[in-house]
Amino acid sequence: MMRAMVIGCISSIVGLFPAAFLLTLFYRFPFPMVAYVSGLSAAIRSPIAVLIYGAVIGLFPIAGILGALAGWVSTRFTSPDKPRQWVPPIVMGICIAFLLTGLLSVWDKIYGPW
Numbered sequence: 001m002m003r004a005m006v007i008g009c010i011s012s013i014v015g016l017f018p019a020a021f022l023l024t025l026f027y028r029f030p031f032p033m034v035a036y037v038s039g040l041s042a043a044i045r046s047p048i049a050v051l052i053y054g055a056v057i058g059l060f061p062i063a064g065i066l067g068a069l070a071g072w073v074s075t076r077f078t079s080p081d082k083p084r085q086w087v088p089p090i091v092m093g094i095c096i097a098f099l100l101t102g103l104l105s106v107w108d109k110i111y112g113p114w
Contacts (some may be wrong), residue, residue, distance in 0.1 A: 001025060001072060001075045003085075003086075004071040004072065004074055004075045004085065004088075004089045005068040005069075005072050005089075006068070006071070007070065007073040007086055007089040007090060007093070008067040008068050008069070008070045008071025008072070008074065008089035008090075008092055008093040008096075009064045009065075009067040009093070010067070011089065011092075011093030011094055011095070011097075012056075012062055012063045012064065012066060012067025012070065012093035012094070012096040012097050012100075013060055013063050013064055013067065013097075014097075015063075015093055015094040015096070015097030015098070016050050016054065016059065016060075016063055016097045016100065016101060017046075017047050017050055018097075019094070019098045019100075019101040019102075020046040020047070020049065020050045020099040020101050021043050021046050021047070022043075023046075023098075023101050023105050024037065024038055024042050024043040024046045025038070025039070025040060025043040026041070027062075027105055028039075028105055029042070029046055029049060029101070029102075029104065029105050030049070030104055030105065030107065030108075031045070031048075031049045032049060032052045032053065032056075036105070050101075058104040059076055059100065059104075063096060063097060064098065066096045066100075067089075067092075067093040067096050067097075069091065070089065070092035070093055070095070070096055071089035071092065071093065073092070074088035074089045074092050075089075096113045098108065
């Protein structure tokens with residue numbers, strides 16, 4: 001169970017980077033102190049925004065806690081004798097990462113303009 005929680009935690013934090021890249025490439029993503037940006041040139045710079053949101057605003061601890069919780073939940077739905085027990089925590093962690101970056105990209109519609 002602890003192994004699944006660690007895998008979920010790591011996959012959700014690491015998954016923030018490709019999730020932000022894809023979201024910036026195909027939709028938009030907020031860059032700190034700039035605005036919402038999109039496109040390939042902005043997608044290449046999206047890891048910088050994820051580092052700022054993760055370190056300064058606290059996105060990494062939130063993603064880690066939710067990923068660990070997702071890893072714990074995934075152990076409840078898989079049997080212990082399956083050979084690939086590491087797949088559900090990774091998938092759920094990446095889903096958490098896409099959920100969090102998607103929430104950031106539509107935050108102005110929920111909360112209002114920055």
